Amino acid sequence: MNPVNYLYLASLLFAIGATGVLIRRNAIVVFMCIELMLNACNLALVAFSRMHGNLDGQIIAFFTMVVAAAEVVVGLAIIVSLFRSRHSASVDDASLMKL
Amino acid sequence: MENLIALLVAAPLLGAVVLLCGGRRLDKAGHWLGTLLALGSFVVGVVLFLDMLGRDGEDRAMHQHLFSWIPVGGFQADVAFQLDQLSMTFVLLITGVGSLIHIYSIGYMEHDERRRRFFGYLNLFLAAMLILVIADNYLLLYVGWEGVGLASYLLIGFWQHKPSAATAAKKAFLVNRVGDMGLSIAIMLMFTTFGTFAFGDVLAATGAETSGAAAPVSEGKLTAIGLMLLLAACGKSAQVPLQSWLGDAMEGPTPVSALIHAATMVTAGVYLITRSGAIFNGAPDAQLAVVIVGAVTLLFGAIVGCAKDDIKKALAGSTMSQIGYMILAAGLGPIGYAFAIMHLVTHGFFKAGLFLGAGSVMHGMNDEVDMRKYGGLRKYMPVTFATFGLGYLAIIGFPGLSGFWSKDKIIEAAFAYDDGIRGWIFGGVALLGAGITAFYMTRVMLMTFFGEKRWQPTPDPHKDPSAEPAADGHGGEMPHPHESPKSMTIPMIVLAFGSVFAGGLFSLNESFVKWLEPVTAFEHPHPVISVPAITGATMVVLVIGVAIAWFMYGKRPVPVTAPRGSLLTRAARRDLLQDDFNHVVLVRGGEHLTRSLVYVDHTLVDGVVNGTAASFGGLSGRLRKLQNGYARSYAVSMLGGTAVLVAATLLMRAV
Numbered sequence: 001m002n003p004v005n006y007l008y009l010a011s012l013l014f015a016i017g018a019t020g021v022l023i024r025r026n027a028i029v030v031f032m033c034i035e036l037m038l039n040a041c042n043l044a045l046v047a048f049s050r051m052h053g054n055l056d057g058q059i060i061a062f063f064t065m066v067v068a069a070a071e072v073v074v075g076l077a078i079i080v081s082l083f084r085s086r087h088s089a090s091v092d093d094a095s096l097m098k099l
Numbered sequence: 100m101e102n103l104i105a106l107l108v109a110a111p112l113l114g115a116v117v118l119l120c121g122g123r124r125l126d127k128a129g130h131w132l133g134t135l136l137a138l139g140s141f142v143v144g145v146v147l148f149l150d151m152l153g154r155d156g157e158d159r160a161m162h163q164h165l166f167s168w169i170p171v172g173g174f175q176a177d178v179a180f181q182l183d184q185l186s187m188t189f190v191l192l193i194t195g196v197g198s199l200i201h202i203y204s205i206g207y208m209e210h211d212e213r214r215r216r217f218f219g220y221l222n223l224f225l226a227a228m229l230i231l232v233i234a235d236n237y238l239l240l241y242v243g244w245e246g247v248g249l250a251s252y253l254l255i256g257f258w259q260h261k262p263s264a265a266t267a268a269k270k271a272f273l274v275n276r277v278g279d280m281g282l283s284i285a286i287m288l289m290f291t292t293f294g295t296f297a298f299g300d301v302l303a304a305t306g307a308e309t310s311g312a313a314a315p316v317s318e319g320k321l322t323a324i325g326l327m328l329l330l331a332a333c334g335k336s337a338q339v340p341l342q343s344w345l346g347d348a349m350e351g352p353t354p355v356s357a358l359i360h361a362a363t364m365v366t367a368g369v370y371l372i373t374r375s376g377a378i379f380n381g382a383p384d385a386q387l388a389v390v391i392v393g394a395v396t397l398l399f400g401a402i403v404g405c406a407k408d409d410i411k412k413a414l415a416g417s418t419m420s421q422i423g424y425m426i427l428a429a430g431l432g433p434i435g436y437a438f439a440i441m442h443l444v445t446h447g448f449f450k451a452g453l454f455l456g457a458g459s460v461m462h463g464m465n466d467e468v469d470m471r472k473y474g475g476l477r478k479y480m481p482v483t484f485a486t487f488g489l490g491y492l493a494i495i496g497f498p499g500l501s502g503f504w505s506k507d508k509i510i511e512a513a514f515a516y517d518d519g520i521r522g523w524i525f526g527g528v529a530l531l532g533a534g535i536t537a538f539y540m541t542r543v544m545l546m547t548f549f550g551e552k553r554w555q556p557t558p559d560p561h562k563d564p565s566a567e568p569a570a571d572g573h574g575g576e577m578p579h580p581h582e583s584p585k586s587m588t589i590p591m592i593v594l595a596f597g598s599v600f601a602g603g604l605f606s607l608n609e610s611f612v613k614w615l616e617p618v619t620a621f622e623h624p625h626p627v628i629s630v631p632a633i634t635g636a637t638m639v640v641l642v643i644g645v646a647i648a649w650f651m652y653g654k655r656p657v658p659v660t661a662p663r664g665s666l667l668t669r670a671a672r673r674d675l676l677q678d679d680f681n682h683v684v685l686v687r688g689g690e691h692l693t694r695s696l697v698y699v700d701h702t703l704v705d706g707v708v709n710g711t712a713a714s715f716g717g718l719s720g721r722l723r724k725l726q727n728g729y730a731r732s733y734a735v736s737m738l739g740g741t742a743v744l745v746a747a748t749l750l751m752r753a754v
Contacts, residue, residue, distance in 0.1 A: 021734050030731075091730050098728030 006047035013040035027079045027089040031072075038068045100150050103143055104163040104180045104233060107190060110140040111225035118219030126215050130208070133218030134201040137225055141194035148187055156617045159184055162235065173294060181235030181298060185618045188440060189232035189370060192447045193363050197225050199590035200358040203455055206586035207354055207462060217257060217352070224250035228363055232370060237286045237296040240371075244282060244335065247364045248275045254359060255351040267347035274344040278334015282371075285327035292320050302377040318382055325378050325385025329392060332368025336422050338396045343677045345419055346403070349411040353458030356411055361418045361454050362447040369422065369443050372429040373436045376619055379429075386430050390516065393427030394528040396420065399675060401535035405542065406671030408661055409468045410457045413543050414450070417494065420532060421446050427529065428509040431516060436619035437612040438508040441605050445501035448597030449493040455591045456487030460547060462587070463580040464554070470546040471659050472555045477548040479580035482588045484548050486595040491544050493598035495537040495641055501602030506533060508606075511633050515624035522627045533637055537644025545652040553659050554578050 013036055020033030042061040049057030083089050114136035118129050125132070151159045160183035169176040182190070201221060208214045227246025234240040256268025289296045293304045293316070305316060332338065337345035348360045359365070372379065372389060379386045400419025407413040421442070428439035461468060463480055477484040493500040496507060510533065514526030556577045582588065605611035612621055626633060663669070670676050725736075 018738055022731055022738070025731075094730070095728030098726045 003047050003050045006050075007044055010040045010044035010047065013037075013043065025090045025092050027082065027091050030091055031075055031079065034075075035068065035072070038064055100147065101161045101163045103147055104161060104182050105165060106143050107140050107147075107194070107233065108180075108226050108229045110136045110143070111222040111229070114222035115219050115226055118215055118222060121215075123215075129215030130201075130205050130218045133222050134198070134205060136222060137194065137198045137201045140225065140229070141191075141198045144187075144190045144194045147182060148191060151182075151184070151187055156184075156613075159187075159617065168239075174290070175295070176238045177236065177297075178239060179235045179297075180233045182233055183618050184615050185370075185373065185440065186233045188444060188615070190229065192444055193225065193228050193232065196362045196447050196451050196594070197221070197228075197358060199593055200354045200362075200451065200455070203357075203458070203587050203590040204352075204354040206584045207458055208352065209584075211352075213257075217254075220250055220253045220257070221354075221358070224254065224359060224364070228367070231367055235298055237282075237289060237298070237301070241279075241282055241286060244331075244367065245279065247359070247367065248272065248279065248335070251275070251348070251355075251359050251364055254355040255348045257351055257355065261350065263347075264350040267344075267350040271344040271348050274341050275334050278331045278341055278368075281327045281330025281334065285324050285331065288320065288324045288327065292316055292324070298374065302375070305377045305381045316381070318384075321378055321382035322385045325375070325382040326388060328371055328375050328378070329385060329389050332371050332389075332426065333392060334368075335371075336365050336368030336426065337419050338368065338392050338423065338426055339399050340677075342396060342399065342419055343674060343681055346407075346412050346415050346674055349409070349415050353411065353454060353461060356415070357451045357454030357458065360415065362451040365418060365422055366425065366443045366447070369425040369429055369439055372426065373439060373619055376429075376433070376436055380432055386432060389430030390427055390513075390525055391430075393423045393425070393430055394513075394525055395423070397423030397427060397532040398528060398535070399423070401532050401539060402667070402671050403674055404539040405535060406664070406668045408471050408672075410460065410470050410473075410543060410547065411454070411468055413470070413539060414453055414457060417453075417536065417539065418450055420536065421450065421494070424506060424509050424529065424532065427525065428512055431512050431624075433620040433622045434515055434624040435509065435512045437615045437621050438505060438512055440615060440619070441602075441611050442502075442505035442509055444605070444611075445493070445505045445598070445602045448594050448601050449490040449501060452486055452490040452591055452594035452598050453494065455587070455594065456483050456490060459483040459583040459587055459591065460487075460580075462583050464578045465576070467555070467578065470543065471657060471661060472553050473547045474550040474553040474657065475548070476580055480548075480582050482582055483591065486588075486591040487548070488544065489595040490598045491540050493602070495540050495645070496533060496637060497641075498638070499603065501598050501600070504602030504606040507634060507637055510637060511626050511630055512624040514626035514628060514633060518627060526626065526633070530633075530636055530640055534640030534644040537641045538648045541645045541648035542652050545648060546657055549653065550657055553657065554580075555659070 017033045017035075017037035017040060020036065021030050024030050024033065042064050045057040045061045045064070047057075049055060049061075079089060082094055086093055114133050118125060118133055121129070147161070151161070160181060162179065162181055164177060164179040166178050167175070168178045201218070204214075204217065204221065208217050211217065224247060227243050227250055229243070231240055231243025231247060234243060252268050252272040255271050256265050258264045259268070286296055289301055293301050295301060295304075305321060330341075333341040345360060345365065349356050351360070379389065397420045400416045400421075400423055402416075404413050404416030404420060407416055425439040425443050425446070428435035428442065460473065460476060460480065460483060463476075463483075464473065467473070489500070493502040496503040510526060510529040513529040514522050516522040516525045554577060615621070661672075664672070673679065
């Protein structure tokens with residue numbers, strides 16, 4: 001199968017993820033969409049690895065996974081504490097950082 | 100001997116410091132101390148004069164270097180004195196007339212509570228004036244110049260509780276500032292041109308003094324310096340267009356009018372021009388300007404003097420006119436310098452005498468100054484009448500008296516300006532001025548001492564000098580004219596002697612001209628018409644002037660209230676509309692200028708500054724809205740930015 005198709009799929013997934021981040025208010029869903037974007041990137045990287053015939057892409061994909069895991073830990077912790085203080089998981093409610 | 104020069108200045112300066120800082124303890128003896136120190140300065144002057152006479156003409160100049168004042172690199176300002184024949188003449192005039200007026204003031208200011216302060220100011224004036232005339236460089240001269248301006252301000256406003264006196268003092272100071280600006284610019288120009296402002300160096304550097312060849316300094320620069328010096332002289336000597344302060348300066352006590360505003364300070368401009376003769380010799384255009392200013396002022400002052408009913412203001416107009424003669428003569432170059440100074444000295448005698456006489460009359464008439472309310476005083480004040488009369492004969496140029504010798508010479512020199520039309524014009528103006536002088540002085544004489552009594556009751560001024568004359572003499576006290584005390588009449592008598600004999604003495608064997616020749620140089624004038632003809636013409640205009648005055652004020656009774664008069668008379672009563680002119684052109688013009696500048700400042704300058712600030716404020720207000728706190732909007736900008744970056748990268752690749 002032509003590896004370019006994987007790139008189309010990755011682009012599609014990334015677009016879905018980005019749209020989700022932009023239009024959804026629920027922090028958990030936003031979070032999941034970010035994960036989707038990350039994984040779309042991973043898919044693209046692995047596809048590139050295959051196309052170029054070396055392992056660079058796969059190695060970067062592993063790094064991404066590690067970073068994503070760390071991000072999930074921190075991000076979930078923030079969302080939980082936010083929910084505790086405001087009883088809401090909406091990202092638009094937390095809009096105090098402005099001039 | 101040379102060490103004595105500083106003593107000339109030190110004595111009155113000490114007097115000023117002691118009297119002004121000494122406080123009330125000195126109230127009893129202050130006037131004696133002041134007078135004594137003035138006399139001491141005069142004695143020193145006489146000693147130096149005798150010493151100077153003992154030497155030859157060329158090495159009569161003396162120098163005394165006191166200390167280095169401002170030594171900065173190439174800029175050397177010294178406090179050093181130079182006493183040559185020109186300075187010596189002034190020193191004797193200033194200290195001599197000054198001492199007499201000190202003595203006179205003892206009597207005149209007897210009832211004034213602030214007499215001690217008055218003598219302090221007089222001493223301050225003497226010190227400053229002496230610095231002015233014996234300085235050996237222009238910067239030190241400037242110190243004296245400003246010093247006499249200050250003393251003049253203090254003395255005009257001596258009765259500061261009178262608003263008119265306070266205003267007059269301020270006016271004199273402000274008008275003088277205009278002239279002072281000229282002097283300071285002239286000094287700066289000298290420094291940039293010659294690198295120095297010592298008399299010796301500057302005047303030698305102009306080079307025109309002796310050689311007459313092309314000066315090493317361009318004529319344009321000399322003209323600029325000359326014109327600035329002329330501006331300075333106009334301010335201090337009350338010449339057109341800066342003459343408006345002198346009439347108002349008569350608000351001061353009469354001895355001040357006599358000493359400062361007739362005999363000495365106002366002649367500082369003549370001194371300046373004569374002293375800077377070498378500069379003017381190299382700048383014919385500036386010289387022409389000097390002559391024109393002198394000619395215009397001598398007519399202007401004379402016309403004003405004809406219309407004034409206030410005896411002091413009439414004399415002030417006369418002062419202006421006589422100084423116009425001096426300035427005219429000083430502008431004529433080597434043919435005129437000596438005569439300018441000679442007229443200055445004789446004028447110092449007779450004008451001081453006339454003012455002291457006027458003061459004596461006022462003293463006897465309860466400080467009334469309106470000549471229309473005098474009349475018939477010759478019986479009541481014989482000494483004043485006699486001395487005033489001699490001064491009068493001297494100023495109109497009665498043959499044999501001082502004014503005759505000095506003024507006639509100036510008229511001759513004016514006719515000798517050149518062979519053409521200018522010689523006729525300037526000579527004619529000087530001649531006409533002599534006629535008008537005869538007219539207005541005769542008018543003063545007739546209105547004051549002759550005719551019937553026109554006395555009006557006035558409030559007693561000795562208790563309150565500020566008191567305005569009671570409205571049309573209700574409730575006042577009739578004046579009882581009486582001869583003034585000895586302390587006042589003796590100076591008048593001495594000055595009258597000077598008025599009679601000084602001119603003849605100076606002209607004897609041309610002694611005065613020869614005395615000044617080493618300093619100012621001298622050439623015999625060659626008038627366009629013969630000298631006897633000029634003398635004859637002067638006599639004719641003199642007789643005409645006296646005759647007209649006799650027909651107008653001697654034969655006919657003088658009305659107590661001034662008639663409306665012709666257009667010219669009314670204009671002359673208002674100083675030929677000089678104040679109105681100043682008001683319309685300078686005051687209003689200045690106001691409009693400042694208003695328009697304020698307008699430009701508010702709209703243009705402030706507009707640009709405030710506009711910049713406001714636009715940045717507005718911009719930041721709009722940019723601030725980007726920081727809305729919504730994480731998702733930040734995400735949009737990140738996504739958009741990334742997309743733009745990627746697109747740009749791809750585009751660059753494609754190209």
